[in-house]
Amino acid sequence: MSNIYTGPVFEMARNQFVSVANYLEIPEGHRDRLLYPKRAITISCPIHLDNGETAVFQGYRVQHHLTLGPTKGGTRFAPSVDIGEVSALAIWMSWKCALAGLPYGGAKGGVTVDPYKLSRRELEGLSRRYMQEMIPFVGPHIDVMAPDMGTNEQVMAWFMDTYSMYQGRTVNEIVTGKPVSSGGTEGRREATGLGVAHLIARALERLNMPAAGSTAIIQGFGNVGSFAAIELARQGVSIIGVSDHTACYFDRKGLDVDKLVAHMAAHGSLAGFSTEALFDANELLVQPCDILVPAAIERVIDEKVAPRLQCRILAEAANGPTTPEADAVLLSRRKEIFVIPDILCNSGGVIVSYFEWVQDLQQLFWGRNEVITRLRGLLDDAFERVMARVDKDDVPHRVAAMAIGVDKVAKAKAMRGLFP
Numbered sequence: 139m140s141n142i143y144t145g146p147v148f149e150m151a152r153n154q155f156v157s158v159a160n161y162l163e164i165p166e167g168h169r170d171r172l173l174y175p176k177r178a179i180t181i182s183c184p185i186h187l188d189n190g191e192t193a194v195f196q197g198y199r200v201q202h203h204l205t206l207g208p209t210k211g212g213t214r215f216a217p218s219v220d221i222g223e224v225s226a227l228a229i230w231m232s233w234k235c236a237l238a239g240l241p242y243g244g245a246k247g248g249v250t251v252d253p254y255k256l257s258r259r260e261l262e263g264l265s266r267r268y269m270q271e272m273i274p275f276v277g278p279h280i281d282v283m284a285p286d287m288g289t290n291e292q293v294m295a296w297f298m299d300t301y302s303m304y305q306g307r308t309v310n311e312i313v314t315g316k317p318v319s320s321g322g323t324e325g326r327r328e329a330t331g332l333g334v335a336h337l338i339a340r341a342l343e344r345l346n347m348p349a350a351g352s353t354a355i356i357q358g359f360g361n362v363g364s365f366a367a368i369e370l371a372r373q374g375v376s377i378i379g380v381s382d383h384t385a386c387y388f389d390r391k392g393l394d395v396d397k398l399v400a401h402m403a404a405h406g407s408l409a410g411f412s413t414e415a416l417f418d419a420n421e422l423l424v425q426p427c428d429i430l431v432p433a434a435i436e437r438v439i440d441e442k443v444a445p446r447l448q449c450r451i452l453a454e455a456a457n458g459p460t461t462p463e464a465d466a467v468l469l470s471r472r473k474e475i476f477v478i479p480d481i482l483c484n485s486g487g488v489i490v491s492y493f494e495w496v497q498d499l500q501q502l503f504w505g506r507n508e509v510i511t512r513l514r515g516l517l518d519d520a521f522e523r524v525m526a527r528v529d530k531d532d533v534p535h536r537v538a539a540m541a542i543g544v545d546k547v548a549k550a551k552a553m554r555g556l557f558p
């Protein structure tokens with residue numbers, strides 16, 4: 139199939155799919171239908187800059203499959219965004235939602251922009267224009283957006299408001315990850331990081347390692363990385379390394395997570411937190427630790443980094459942090475390194491987004507305890523199913539997790555018939 143889906147991140151998603159399709163013995167003739175997105179939308183978003191000029195930003199939304207329900211997934215504002223990256227992220231959302239048992243296909247969207255270079259007024263203009271251009275293609279039962287890198291609750295509130303103005307009524311079920319004051323759910327802000335820490339606790343249990351006194355290194359200190367750090371520290375794990383784009387810190391005695399979080403709240407980045415603990419960002423991932431949490435971008439663990447990892451647990455909070463070449467290395471190190479694959483590890487976010495959507499549709503809101511208890515229940519269930527498959531078939535954790543997701547979508551497609 140000749141197509142527009144290219145680039146290293148899409149190649150990763152395709153290679154992973156081929157490995158899983160081989161393991162599941164999916165016939166060649168069924169594979170393109172499972173892999174390639176149903177719809178890929180490209181838009182131009184012109185906005186007025188503060189200096190009076192007009193800038194046009196490229197935006198995308200990819201809806202991978204519609205077999206199990208509406209599509210679901212975040213919106214990324216980052217310079218790296220292109221159709222290949224967004225498509226890969228949409229495909230991963232499909233396997234993630236199916237693994238968690240959510241009634242969704244995968245989607246992802248984004249704008250090629252550095253959001254930190256825009257003023258608040260420009261960011262609002264871009265967010266509103268993006269949603270406005272997407273109105274013909276999204277809806278509470280068609281495609282439901284959420285935050286991802288570079289977007290947040292405020293951007294979701296602007297999306298919701300823009301969509302609602304066009305409908306002439308409040309439609310808060312059009313996006314998730316909104317502020318609680320605008321129809322968001324308790325627990326969504328921290329859900330992904332909390333889920334990462336919960337699954338790390340399950341992995342520690344399985345390895346007979348106590349949480350208290352274990353050490354963790356976290357790359358990325360945004361929504362996911364910071365909440366994972368808070369929850370791990372609460373469990374007694376010592377956070378010995380953290381980084382973002384602006385700084386990297388490492389201290390074997392442990393960093394003060396409360397102070398890191400307060401610094402982020404005051405300054406918006408890690409720069410300036412400490413002079414003593416400054417460290418080389420290129421060496422952070424390969425330092426000895428019990429738990430390594432990449433919580434930033436794709437492809438940071440490649441065939442050069444993988445042989446040098448010195449962690450016992452690799453908890454993939456980011457989407458796609460490990461390349462297929464690195465996976466081959468990790469396969470040979472599978473007794474040393476316990477991988478919690480991304481589609482399992484970071485699924486807490488979309489799980490609580492699902493709870494938010496359900497609450498918005500019903501206009502009946504749950505308390506935080508109910509949200510977190512249900513979240514832990516779905517994560518435990520997915521974790522157990524992945525481990526059962528690993529034990530039964532002796533396959534790598536990623537293959538087991540993806541196989542559960544791919545198999546569910548494949549079976550649903552088969553039952554619905556080949557032709558419309």
Ligand SMILES: NC(=O)C1=CN([C@@H]2O[C@H](COP(=O)(O)OP(=O)(O)OC[C@H]3O[C@@H](n4cnc5c(N)ncnc54)[C@H](OP(=O)(O)O)[C@@H]3O)[C@@H](O)[C@H]2O)C=CC1
Pocket residue numbers: 285286287288289330357358359360361362363381382383384407433434435436455456457484485487488
């Ligand atoms: N938000 C969510 O609910 C979910 C997010 N994810 C995934 O988690 C990851 C992080 O997302 P999220 O926390 O929301 O995004 P944020 O934008 O909130 O934070 C991203 C963090 O990563 C850092 N970062 C970016 N590039 C690098 C780099 N090269 N080295 C070190 N740090 C870097 C950023 O630093 P800086 O600010 O300095 O650029 C920032 O600290 C992404 O892969 C995303 O797809 C997965 C599931 C759900």
Ligand SMILES: O=C(O)CCC(=O)C(=O)O
Pocket residue numbers: 210211212213231234282283284285286314315457484485487488489491
């Ligand atoms: O909350 C959601 O709907 C999607 C979150 C997301 O983008 C992801 O899991 O990668």
